[in-house]
Amino acid sequence: MSRKPRTWRYGYDLSKDTGLSSGTLYPLLIRLSDQGLLESQWLEPERPGKPPRHAYRLTSTGLALARTMAAAIRRQLVEATA
Amino acid sequence: MSARPSFPRRIALALMGHAARVLPSARAPWAGAMQNEIHHIESDFDALMWAAGCVLAGYVERSRVMSVLDSDVARALVALLIGGEALSMLFATVLTAAWRMHDLEDAAFLGAFTPGDDYRRFIPLMDATPWWIHALWVSAAVLFVVSAIQLLRQRRAAFALFGAAWILGTVGNLISQSMPEYREAFAFPAPMFLRDYFIPAVTALVPVFIAAALWAHSRRSPKIT
Numbered sequence: 333m334s335r336k337p338r339t340w341r342y343g344y345d346l347s348k349d350t351g352l353s354s355g356t357l358y359p360l361l362i363r364l365s366d367q368g369l370l371e372s373q374w375l376e377p378e379r380p381g382k383p384p385r386h387a388y389r390l391t392s393t394g395l396a397l398a399r400t401m402a403a404a405i406r407r408q409l410v411e412a413t414a
Numbered sequence: 415m416s417a418r419p420s421f422p423r424r425i426a427l428a429l430m431g432h433a434a435r436v437l438p439s440a441r442a443p444w445a446g447a448m449q450n451e452i453h454h455i456e457s458d459f460d461a462l463m464w465a466a467g468c469v470l471a472g473y474v475e476r477s478r479v480m481s482v483l484d485s486d487v488a489r490a491l492v493a494l495l496i497g498g499e500a501l502s503m504l505f506a507t508v509l510t511a512a513w514r515m516h517d518l519e520d521a522a523f524l525g526a527f528t529p530g531d532d533y534r535r536f537i538p539l540m541d542a543t544p545w546w547i548h549a550l551w552v553s554a555a556v557l558f559v560v561s562a563i564q565l566l567r568q569r570r571a572a573f574a575l576f577g578a579a580w581i582l583g584t585v586g587n588l589i590s591q592s593m594p595e596y597r598e599a600f601a602f603p604a605p606m607f608l609r610d611y612f613i614p615a616v617t618a619l620v621p622v623f624i625a626a627a628l629w630a631h632s633r634r635s636p637k638i639t
Contacts, residue, residue, distance in 0.1 A: 342451065342454070343447060343448070343451045344451050344454060344455055344464065347464070347467075353463070353467040353470075354448065354451075354463075354464050354465075354467030354468050354470075354471060355466070355467035355468065355469070355470030355471045355474070356467070356471075357467075357471075358444065358447075358448060358467075358468065358471040359471050359474045359475065361444075362441065362444055362475065372443075372447075377454070382453050382454060383449075383450040383453050384450060385447075385450055385451060385454060386443070386444075386446070386447030386450065386451070
């Protein structure tokens with residue numbers, strides 16, 4: 333989500349990309365949303381006859397946190413391998 | 415006319431319905447999100463796995479807002495236990511009052527509930543206990559009662575009130591137990607498991623149980639029901 337921060341992502345796509353089951357993914361999304369790190373909206377379906385889909389993307393706070401954490405992990409990896 | 419869904423797809427849809435019902439009502443948009451998403455999954459097997467995961471997510475969310483004190487019966491039982499704590503706080507004060515007012519019949523009745531079954535062994539302790547320790551115990555008892563009322567009214571203040579009552583009562587007990595008259599009154603010739611270990615352990619654990627239940631109840635978000 334932090335790679336394409338302006339793109340809205342669907343739950344099933346996120347599940348496939350991350351390898352997380354819906355049972356793990358949705359509680360995470362709910363927590364992130366509660367903490368103001370994730371925003372969501374209903375989008376009209378791309379194919380007719382299907383219901384609208386709930387789509388997600390990181391808020392600016394969520395994006396900043398994701399980048400900070402990614403940088404910290406990279407630093408730790410560099411230190412561990414040095 | 416659309417074709418009838420396959421058997422696995424029908425199970426998946428039934429599971430999704432269950433997941434939506436399990437989710438707390440404040441999470442209704444999330445239930446809708448999960449339910450609609452399944453219609454965009456082509457594979458029936460993936461849809462089934464998706465639905466099973468959503469049931470798990472539903473229970474995870476439900477467990478986060480559940481509390482042992484959700485039911486009226488559980489709240490009433492814990493309120494009764496808190497009432498018991500209030501009575502135990504008042505016990506020494508009431509016994510001392512009965513003794514000092516020469517109400518020996520009531521003193522003997524209360525003495526039957528003490529180790530040794532006789533109030534007279536506590537006369538030196540009652541005479542030596544200063545009034546302000548009784549004030550601590552009575553204050554603790556009042557706070558316990560207010561805590562029980564707040565619990566029955568489902569107010570979060572119940573936990574803080576219970577904690578304050580417990581601290582006051584414990585301070586009073588510790589000061590009382592440091593007095594030589596206390597050690598004399600509770601010196602028994604032979605050890606007894608029930609009197610010396612079991613009852614003190616249960617007496618100490620009951621407030622811990624109550625506090626844990628109140629704490630868990632007070633941490634629930636009021637928005638999520």
